[in-house]
Amino acid sequence: MIDSYVSQHRQRFLDELFTLLRLPSISADPAYKDSVLATADAVADFLTKAGAQNVEVCATPGYPVVYGEYLVDPSRPTVLVYGHYDVQPADPLNLWTTPAFEPEVRTTPIHPNGAIFARGACDDKGQFFMHIKAFEAMVAQGNVPCNMKFMIEGEEEVGSNNLEWFVKRNHERLACDVILISDTGIIAPGVPSISVGLRGLSYVEVEVTGPNRDLHSGIYGGGVANPINILTEMIASLHDKDNKITIPGFYDKVQILSDAQRSDLNKAPFSLEEYKEALDLSDVHGETGYTTIERTGIRPTLDVNGIWGGYTGEGAKTVIASKAYAKISMRLVPDQDPDEITELFTKHFTSIAPASVKVEVRPHHGGHPYVCPTDHAGYRAAHKAMAETYGREPIPTRDGGSIPIVALFERELGVKSILMGFGLDSDAIHSPNEHYGLDNYFQGIRTIPRFYLHYAEEARG
Ligand code: BES
Ligand code: MN
Ligand code: MN
Numbered sequence: 322m323i324d325s326y327v328s329q330h331r332q333r334f335l336d337e338l339f340t341l342l343r344l345p346s347i348s349a350d351p352a353y354k355d356s357v358l359a360t361a362d363a364v365a366d367f368l369t370k371a372g373a374q375n376v377e378v379c380a381t382p383g384y385p386v387v388y389g390e391y392l393v394d395p396s397r398p399t400v401l402v403y404g405h406y407d408v409q410p411a412d413p414l415n416l417w418t419t420p421a422f423e424p425e426v427r428t429t430p431i432h433p434n435g436a437i438f439a440r441g442a443c444d445d446k447g448q449f450f451m452h453i454k455a456f457e458a459m460v461a462q463g464n465v466p467c468n469m470k471f472m473i474e475g476e477e478e479v480g481s482n483n484l485e486w487f488v489k490r491n492h493e494r495l496a497c498d499v500i501l502i503s504d505t506g507i508i509a510p511g512v513p514s515i516s517v518g519l520r521g522l523s524y525v526e527v528e529v530t531g532p533n534r535d536l537h538s539g540i541y542g543g544g545v546a547n548p549i550n551i552l553t554e555m556i557a558s559l560h561d562k563d564n565k566i567t568i569p570g571f572y573d574k575v576q577i578l579s580d581a582q583r584s585d586l587n588k589a590p591f592s593l594e595e596y597k598e599a600l601d602l603s604d605v606h607g608e609t610g611y612t613t614i615e616r617t618g619i620r621p622t623l624d625v626n627g628i629w630g631g632y633t634g635e636g637a638k639t640v641i642a643s644k645a646y647a648k649i650s651m652r653l654v655p656d657q658d659p660d661e662i663t664e665l666f667t668k669h670f671t672s673i674a675p676a677s678v679k680v681e682v683r684p685h686h687g688g689h690p691y692v693c694p695t696d697h698a699g700y701r702a703a704h705k706a707m708a709e710t711y712g713r714e715p716i717p718t719r720d721g722g723s724i725p726i727v728a729l730f731e732r733e734l735g736v737k738s739i740l741m742g743f744g745l746d747s748d749a750i751h752s753p754n755e756h757y758g759l760d761n762y763f764q765g766i767r768t769i770p771r772f773y774l775h776y777a778e779e780a781r782g
Contacts, residue, residue: 323770326458327763334454334766335426335437335759337367341406341446342424342439348384348407348479357475360406361385364453364473371453372460373471379491383483384475388494391460391469398780399468400773401497402456403726403738404449404504405477408441409751416753426759431510431747436756443757444750448503448742449473451762455769464770466777470497474726477504480524480686481726488733498780499699500730501772503765505720505742508590510760513707515700516740518618518719519727521653521690523662524626527552527670529645530679538639546677548645549630555673555680556647559623563609566623566651568669574656578619586619587612589716599747618719622652648685652721659687688725691738698779699739705779706771707741710764741772 327334346360347353361378364387369376373389384407392399411421419425424439437447452471459465472495474484488495505516531548532541561567578586591614597605607616616622630645632638651662667682674680693700695717707715720740727738743765749755 322462322464323455323458324767326462327454327766330454330458331763334763337454338437338447338450338762339424339439341367341450342437342441343422345411345422346407346441346475347410348476349410357384357407361387361475364406365389367450367453368471371457373456373469379487381483381487386475386484386487387471387473389471391456391465393465393468395468397467398499398776399470399497400776401470401472401495401500401736402449402452403500403502403730404452404473405445405475406449406473407475407478408444408446409478411440411753413753418754421753421755427756429756431745432756432758432760435759436748437759437762438754438756440755442755443744443748443761444755445477445504447757447762448744448765451503451743451765452501452769454766458766459770459773465773467773467780469773470495477724477726480688481729482686484726485729485733488729492734495734497734497736499697499736499776500727500734500738501699501703501769502724502727502738502740503742503769504724505722505740506744506746506748507742507761508716508718510745510758511711511713512590513711513713513715514589514718515703515707515715516720516742517693517695517700517717518655519691519740520618520621520721520723521657521659521728522686522688522723522725523651523653523659523666524648524685524687525651525663525666526646526648526683526685528681528683529555529674530643530681531645531677532641532643535643536641538641541641545641546675547641548678549642551675551678552628552630552645552647555670556625556628556649558673564607565609566621568623568665570665571621571662574658574661575621576619576655583615583619586719587614589614589718614719617721619654621654621657624650624652626650652723653690655690655692657690659689663687686725688723689728689732691724691727691731692719693737693739697737697739699737699776702772702776702779703739703741705775706768709771710768739772741768743768
């Protein structure tokens, strides 16, 4: 029944998503403020048209949260859908085959039936919009087995800094039994999976200052500390020869999985050869003693995300810069605490600086890691829903990415989130030519209503 509604409205479901994708809702760049706000309004309109009640664009100290609900019966379980309407910046723009905010369908080897190319196609407009369309179909067919609430925010890509503010003030309105999120992926086309873990995050910016002004690299070179040389040395020292992070105490709270758990995790289909080939790598890199699945799923990391300083323009300029900078992210796993890790990093990084420079560490956003047990009623419902539409049992996976709000939901609302995403790692989220498979989009819309049917059963126990 759902499937026929979806095929009947297929073109409109695409056209409507395209409307959202044309809005450049880049939360990181204040120049796009009007577009971000317009996107919130558009999401609210779509929710209303799909049949939601009490739809509201809720102001926060940052970008608004779009809320809507459909309450059928207080004795039924309540599901809160979370997603984000903001997107990452589109640059470097010259690497896009077609412009980032002019969605187009093209085929790729992985998406022979076509994929939508646009910033936000997969992360997360295409994915949260599946929920609005699934909801529309459920309402149209008079088959809504749970109470439903929607909360679509506009600051996920910049750390959801105001969401705690919103959640704390809206405990009642957001009260639910489980949270359902599509903002992750499946293992491969036709190979369903459900994320049972997300990594946390500690993000810092460091500034190293040498002399009080830029200097002639001949007159002064050899006599003073070059902050770029020093910064790169300091960064290099943060990993040892086994690619373990050298910050004292960094691993103290890392949960060690049993051999059985590790072997389960490594049962997920994964080809190192294909992984390397897809990225044009002759070899992978990471912590000694762990597989790639483990390195990206259950082990913490430290990566430089950007580094700059000195002269980078045309030609050569002989100069010793006064300052050097880097942005550094640390992905965390249970039970590491982002504030503690930021503190350990700051202490260590300042302590290894030679007296010839000054060092400043500025913390950015952070987020706690998350895990979900596979015996949770919501997990079981997602499992059954995906098994039906894919004709194959979904596999639990631990994801390397972060959705900081998920741990906050657990802390504030006391509920678990079910991460039933439909993207692929190869969909190039955050990169040029981000895309989302048409098959993934429509498969998601067909799977979501089945989640509610099963959850209504599973939640009864
Ligand atoms: N949807 C992603 C997170 C994600 C993607 C998790 C794929 C698992 C698999 C989300 O929008 C994101 O990009 N999160 C940021 C964190 C944020 C604080 C900027 C991240 O992981 O870098
Ligand atoms: Mn996302
Ligand atoms: Mn993202």
